[in-house]
Amino acid sequence: MSELFITGARLLGGPGADLLIRDGVIAEIGSLDVPRRATVLDADGLVALPGFVDLHTHLREPGREDTETIASGSAAAAAGGFTAVLAMANTSPVTDTAEAAERVLDLGMACGLVDVQPVGAVTKGLAGEELAELGLMHRSRARVRVFSDDGRCVGDARVMRRALEYVRGFGGVISQHSQDPALAGPSACCHEGEVSGRLGLPGWPAVAESVVIARDAQLARHTGSRVHVAHVTTAEGVEVVRWAKAAGIALTAEVTPHHLMLTTDLLTDYDPVYKVNPPLRPAEDVEALRAALADGTIDAVATDHAPHARQDKEHAFVDAAFGMLGLETAFAVVHEVMVRTGRMDWAALARVMSQAPARIAGLDELGHGGRLAVGEPAHLTLVDPDAVVTVDKETSMSLSRNNPWHGRSFHGAVVATLLRGRQSFGGER
Amino acid sequence: MRRHLLSSADLSRDDIAMLLATAAEMHDIQRRDVKKLPTLRGRTIINLFFEDSTRTRSSFEIAGKWMSADTINITGKGSSTSKGESLRDTVLTITAMAVDALVIRHMASGACHQVAGWVDASVINAGDGTHEHPTQALLDAYTMAQRLGDLQGRHVAIVGDLTHSRVFRSNVITLGRLGARVTVVAPPTLMPSGIGSWAVADGFATSGNLDEVIASGPDAVMMLRVQRERMSGGFFPTAREYTVGYGLTRERLRALTAANGEAVICHPGPMNRGLEISPEAADAASSLILDQVSAGVAVRMAVLYHLLAGEEVAA
Numbered sequence: 001m002s003e004l005f006i007t008g009a010r011l012l013g014g015p016g017a018d019l020l021i022r023d024g025v026i027a028e029i030g031s032l033d034v035p036r037r038a039t040v041l042d043a044d045g046l047v048a049l050p051g052f053v054d055l056h057t058h059l060r061e062p063g064r065e066d067t068e069t070i071a072s073g074s075a076a077a078a079a080g081g082f083t084a085v086l087a088m089a090n091t092s093p094v095t096d097t098a099e100a101a102e103r104v105l106d107l108g109m110a111c112g113l114v115d116v117q118p119v120g121a122v123t124k125g126l127a128g129e130e131l132a133e134l135g136l137m138h139r140s141r142a143r144v145r146v147f148s149d150d151g152r153c154v155g156d157a158r159v160m161r162r163a164l165e166y167v168r169g170f171g172g173v174i175s176q177h178s179q180d181p182a183l184a185g186p187s188a189c190c191h192e193g194e195v196s197g198r199l200g201l202p203g204w205p206a207v208a209e210s211v212v213i214a215r216d217a218q219l220a221r222h223t224g225s226r227v228h229v230a231h232v233t234t235a236e237g238v239e240v241v242r243w244a245k246a247a248g249i250a251l252t253a254e255v256t257p258h259h260l261m262l263t264t265d266l267l268t269d270y271d272p273v274y275k276v277n278p279p280l281r282p283a284e285d286v287e288a289l290r291a292a293l294a295d296g297t298i299d300a301v302a303t304d305h306a307p308h309a310r311q312d313k314e315h316a317f318v319d320a321a322f323g324m325l326g327l328e329t330a331f332a333v334v335h336e337v338m339v340r341t342g343r344m345d346w347a348a349l350a351r352v353m354s355q356a357p358a359r360i361a362g363l364d365e366l367g368h369g370g371r372l373a374v375g376e377p378a379h380l381t382l383v384d385p386d387a388v389v390t391v392d393k394e395t396s397m398s399l400s401r402n403n404p405w406h407g408r409s410f411h412g413a414v415v416a417t418l419l420r421g422r423q424s425f426g427g428e429r
Numbered sequence: 430m431r432r433h434l435l436s437s438a439d440l441s442r443d444d445i446a447m448l449l450a451t452a453a454e455m456h457d458i459q460r461r462d463v464k465k466l467p468t469l470r471g472r473t474i475i476n477l478f479f480e481d482s483t484r485t486r487s488s489f490e491i492a493g494k495w496m497s498a499d500t501i502n503i504t505g506k507g508s509s510t511s512k513g514e515s516l517r518d519t520v521l522t523i524t525a526m527a528v529d530a531l532v533i534r535h536m537a538s539g540a541c542h543q544v545a546g547w548v549d550a551s552v553i554n555a556g557d558g559t560h561e562h563p564t565q566a567l568l569d570a571y572t573m574a575q576r577l578g579d580l581q582g583r584h585v586a587i588v589g590d591l592t593h594s595r596v597f598r599s600n601v602i603t604l605g606r607l608g609a610r611v612t613v614v615a616p617p618t619l620m621p622s623g624i625g626s627w628a629v630a631d632g633f634a635t636s637g638n639l640d641e642v643i644a645s646g647p648d649a650v651m652m653l654r655v656q657r658e659r660m661s662g663g664f665f666p667t668a669r670e671y672t673v674g675y676g677l678t679r680e681r682l683r684a685l686t687a688a689n690g691e692a693v694i695c696h697p698g699p700m701n702r703g704l705e706i707s708p709e710a711a712d713a714a715s716s717l718i719l720d721q722v723s724a725g726v727a728v729r730m731a732v733l734y735h736l737l738a739g740e741e742v743a744a
Contacts, residue, residue, distance in 0.1 A: 194623025194630075200538035200559035200598060203622050269546075270539030314517035316537030318558070 008044035013346030024421035051083025051379035056302035063092025081381035096132035098140035164225035183208035217244035235288035272320035307400030335412035469498035566599035581608035589653030646689035
């Protein structure tokens with residue numbers, strides 16, 4: 001029997017309380033006496049939240065272990081307060097078979113810092129043509145429920161329809177990278193607008209996102225299946241999500257921390273650290289995303305953590321790799337732009353970073369996204385809302401350094417993360 | 430002046446005036462029998478061209494040589510993919526050979542800006558993707574001013590594929606700094622995104638109607654090259670339709686002359702005769718097209734001189 005005693009934590013920002021964790025489960029909550037044999041974690045003044053769940057992470061293993069491994073990505077996730085991450089399928093080889101999914105699962109478990117849940121590819125090799133072995137991935141030990149060709153949009157409406165029909169049978173969901181390939185081709189790398197016009201960069205228009213969300217919403221309605229919109233980035237995309245939800249369509253959506261804060265004008269110096277897909281958008285879109293996250297139109301925050309080697313970023317802007325790091329900074333960004341501004345309270349932050357993503361991915365069955373109640377598995381994140389942290393890319397747990405937050409200061413730091421009552425990060429103050 | 434010339438926005442009105450005055454002196458030297466100046470002796474200039482070019486590369490090369498710099502041309506295939514050597518490694522390899530200036534043309538917008546952050550040498554943008562071509566804008570301004578005098582208050586129309594034109598992007602800045610009134614003309618599909626707010630912010634006008642703009646009697650009409658690959662890109666239906674809508678046809682040449690007898694015609698080259706410009710317009714007495722080429726060397730000598738010769742000679 002192992003016991004961990006957490007003192008004085010403010011559950012969801014409420015008054016301080018003690019928590020007794022016994023064998024990985026929250027055993028008691030209240031004003032408690034310190035048990036004799038328990039390890040004590042002083043959380044006085046810290047806010048306790050359910051462990052964060054990331055619907056959208058690129059861990060690069062197998063294939064690009066020089067940029068991230070499941071071990072390094074797990075460490076970065078734990079440092080960011082995450083207790084579960086969904087590992088995207090665009091590895092090499094692609095996670096499009098049961099064997100590939102089980103390998104990701106096993107590597108994550110061996111590491112043990114965070115529950116690594118593989119995402120399965122929708123189509124073989126992410127080619128957008130033939131369905132991958134969706135059912136076998138689901139029946140595997142990895143119990144895959146979220147499928148995505150992320151990085152590429154399932155552009156063919158017929159393929160998307162079949163995928164939705166197929167996964168409905170076992171409660172799966174398709175997470176779509178909404179980018180109409182004809183309206184925003186592979187070279188599109190800058191929000192289409194005045195900045196792209198001035199810089200002479202290939203534009204990625206908002207409409208390329210919204211038309212796919214609209215199409216998928218109708219396909220979800222037609223098939224009675226569930227679709228999830230990965231990284232919505234535009235006001236007009238939000239508008240379609242809002243409409244789909246009002247129409248009763250089973251559609252959910254996520255937003256990234258970077259799209260909640262960084263804007264397209266950062267591209268003015270052509271620094272590829274700001275090159276990401278979908279691209280950074282203007283301030284009006286950022287505002288629409290914040291409002292939609294606060295009012296529940298957008299269900300979840302997801303990082304789209306995308307490590308890249310230095311040599312893959314040091315090309316001309318149009319040739320450089322898409323993507324930026326995000327696991328370790330997600331909480332600080334969301335706290336800064338949503339909580340400290342008064343747009344969301346701690347309960348809402350727990351909803352968008354833990355409960356909603358856990359539910360969307362079916363990880364609530366493993367006790368993720370809980371309500372911090374007695375009897376739940378102790379997936380916990382302790383944060384210090386007053387700590388001021390300046391991001392230093394060199395201290396990252398990630399193997400990569402494509403960090404757009406380097407040098408920025410935020411209020412809010414993850415102090416400790418607990419996975420099933422075991423500390424996966426921190427504890428020292 | 431700054432250490433690099435990456436964008437036309439790097440040049441103030443005074444910088445432009447100084448460069449054009451120096452270019453005029455260089456132009457005189459160009460007419461001598463012996464054209465060599467000792468100004469840049471001992472300096473090494475590398476023309477690093479990742480994209481094909483004849484006139485820009487050769488004019489930079491001649492400009493350097495006439496000022497006694499050691500000029501070396503390197504043509505690379507460029508990194509169109511993330512495989513192979515990174516752009517940074519490529520330029521660091523080259524500048525490791527003690528180079529004073531890198532003249533760069535690259536098919537990617539912003540490549541020169543990025544390189545300037547990695548190297549100690551002066552970087553001169555000789556055309557980056559669909560972004561800018563600052564020395565072209567300088568030679569255009571030089572050529573127009575030779576014929577029209579001060580460009581303050583003059584009306585210049587820039588016509589054609591604006592979306593993909595680095596010549597347009599640099600010219601609209603340089604002409605604006607010189608006080609010219611600019612109208613840009615293009616079919617809707619070749620207007621850059623965000624042109625509405627951009628035009629308001631930078632103080633130029635936009636139009637889809639070339640006939641109206643010509644009837645207003647502009648002092649200069651700059652025709653942009655239609656790149657062949659655009660014609661299959663669905664930007665406009667056919668070459669014939671483009672010419673009818675946006676070409677400087679012989680009819681429009683007559684209309685231009687009627688509206689403003691002093692109006693001049695420019696084209697950065699290479700021309701598609703019969704597409705964006707008729708032979709009559711290209712070869713008209715009002716055409717400055719060959720003057721532009723001739724000015725290319727003088728203007729690039731002026732740029733190299735002011736960037737490399739240092740303050741001690743930039744009196």
